[in-house]
Amino acid sequence: MDTLPPLRALQVFETLGHSQSLQEAARRLKITPGAISQQLRLLEDSLGCSLTYKE
Numbered sequence: 001m002d003t004l005p006p007l008r009a010l011q012v013f014e015t016l017g018h019s020q021s022l023q024e025a026a027r028r029l030k031i032t033p034g035a036i037s038q039q040l041r042l043l044e045d046s047l048g049c050s051l052t053y054k055e
Contacts, residue, residue: 009039012036012039016052
């Protein structure tokens, strides 16, 4: 990894980890659930791996 991942994407991931759902994380950050998904995708692309899974 040559560059650091985007700080905002890391903040979104951290908030998601402290939340019960994507919607709760979005509410805490005062952004839309779609923006959460975009930031997670950006972070995953930056790191080259998947960070979440669906049950």
